[in-house]
Amino acid sequence: MTEKYLVQPDLDFIAQVRNLGGETLKKCYQCATCSVACPIAPENSPFPRKEMIAASWGLKDRLLNSGDIWLCHQCGDCSDLCPRGAAPGDVLSAVRSAAIIEYARPKALAKAVNDPKKLPFLLGIPAIWFAFLAFITMNAGDTMTKIFYAVFGDILGGRFHWSAHAQEGEHAIAQADFFSTWFVDLTFVPLFTASIIIFVLNLKRFLNNIHENAVLEGKTDKTSLDFKAMIQALIKVIPTIIKHDKFNECETNKDRATPHMMVLFSFIGLFTVTAIFFLTLYLFQTPGPYSQINPVKWLANISGVALVIGAALMIKNRLDKLDDQITSYKDWFLLGLVFALGLTGMLTEMARLAHLAGISYFFYYLHLIAIFNLFAFLPFSRMAHFVYRTAAMTYAEYSNRK
Ligand code: SF4
Ligand code: SF4
Known part of the structure; x- marks a missing residue:
């Protein structure tokens, strides 16, 4: 296996997303119903299924550097249809909050606003x-x-x-x-x-x-x-x-x-x-x-x-x-x-x-x-x-x- 395929989960990031409202993220079993249901997702590489697996694997950089997490308007259509109750709309919202904290300077102030x-x-x-x-x-x-x-x-x-x-x-x-x-x-x-x-x-x-x-x-x-x-x-x-x-x-x-x-x-x-x-x-x-x-x-x-x-x-x-x-x-x-x-x-x-x-x-x-x-x-x-x-x-x- 080359290093390209090595997944290095950021456990702190997973905990952060769960604390910010994405506690259901581990329920996802990747059926992709959410990506089909989303009225906004583009045809090429649609969200939020791929974001759900990235979140549960703790792929912090990939998620926080993604423009797609911001295209979601948290309408909840995907969460309604998810057969596992994984609430992908809420998980994406939590990921966006983590991104705001990550990009903010000074970071201590960003954490204070969310605490x-x-x-x-x-x-x-x-x-x-x-x-x-x-x-x-x-x-x-x-x-x-x-x-x-x-x-x-x-x-x-x-x-x-x-x-x-x-x-x-x-x-x-x-x-x-x-x-x-x-x-x-x-x-x-x-x-x-x-x-x-x-x-x-x-x-x-x-x-x-x-x-x-x-x-x-x-x-x-x-x-x-x-x-x-x-x-x-x-x-x-x-x-x-x-x-x-x-x-x-x-x-x-x-x-x-x-x-x-x-x-x-x-x-x-x-x-x-x-x-x-x-x-x-x-x-x-x-x-x-x-x-x-x-x-x-x-x-x-x-x-x-x-x-x-x-x-x-x-x-x-x-x-x-x-x-x-x-x-x-x-x-x-x-x-x-x-x-x-x-x-x-x-x-x-x-x-x-x-x-x-x-x-x-x-x-x-x-x-x-x-x-x-x-x-x-x-x-x-x-x-x-x-x-x-x-x-x-x-x-x-x-x-x-x-
Ligand atoms: S979040 Fe729900 S609908 Fe989307 S892939 Fe996971 S289990 Fe399926
Ligand atoms: S909550 Fe976001 S990802 Fe889910 S259907 Fe609505 S826009 Fe799409």
Whole structure:
């Protein structure tokens, strides 16, 4: 036997996949019903049968460097038909979670995000940080203004205002009176930038690895990665992602498509609102809160409601399928975070409109903790699925794997 055929199982990897929700992986007896049932798998070398044997043999590199594990949309059709109850859809989901941890840097943070025992730290750190910022905002505004002028001089032409709140008398409550807008932005802009940089570096390694793997397995005839052609492929797959075409090919979990789309569109809406707010504040020196008849406010409110309803439907969907589908901690972490993000945002706004200042500030505090978790742990949580799957679908389009 040559070394080429020597299987060297990674037992730690098998244990990791089982812990992440793939505990059924050893039940598979390779009948291939799942690969036939999968509505998404390509004809050439279809998944998930081959991934099931790779997982049960502990072939870590082969799985984590595979683009195919990301083409699966966890519809559950294969798990429904598996005669052995091996739940291949859940095993692939666990393998994807292991891949996120593997590609993430720093790895300790990735492990913490997937460990329920670390949740008090993940919530406690931003809770302490924002309590500290609230204390300074309310007690040391003058000192902070002096520090700003001492460090930056009058670069804003006398327009520096510590709390950046609405014009006096126009609104009774402005969150910026509780947490300075400057502090909030000085927290989130670097945090978001760091997440994006980590993501870009991770994605570069990911794309190189899945390409090398595809060449080795003969799934592509492209010898090197052409990033210009990849961008063209990305443009082609974006409509598929936006319309959730792949979800609609499923049968078992078809009802996941609508809430998923609501959450996706609400994030796009909220991101647009935040960008407009940020630009008008810093370029045109126009602070919020905006009037309720402002179209930006409409977009914010509609997106907020869609986020709460979409996240609630996703949670209900999971609860309804507890007997058939494994829902692990990482799933609940993300669902809880998205729901908390929408709910605290809406409650902050409702309390503000009802002139309940203390309650509005409290919900805004919780909202900031949720945003911190979303931004800081974006490359490590299940939210990263969206980015890796988009990259894998782009690569599949690029390499003609359909
Ligand atoms: S996971 Fe189930 S359906 Fe797929 S090959 Fe194994 S036993 Fe067959
Ligand atoms: S969960 Fe759905 S998409 Fe994923 S392998 Fe099974 S049938 Fe295919």
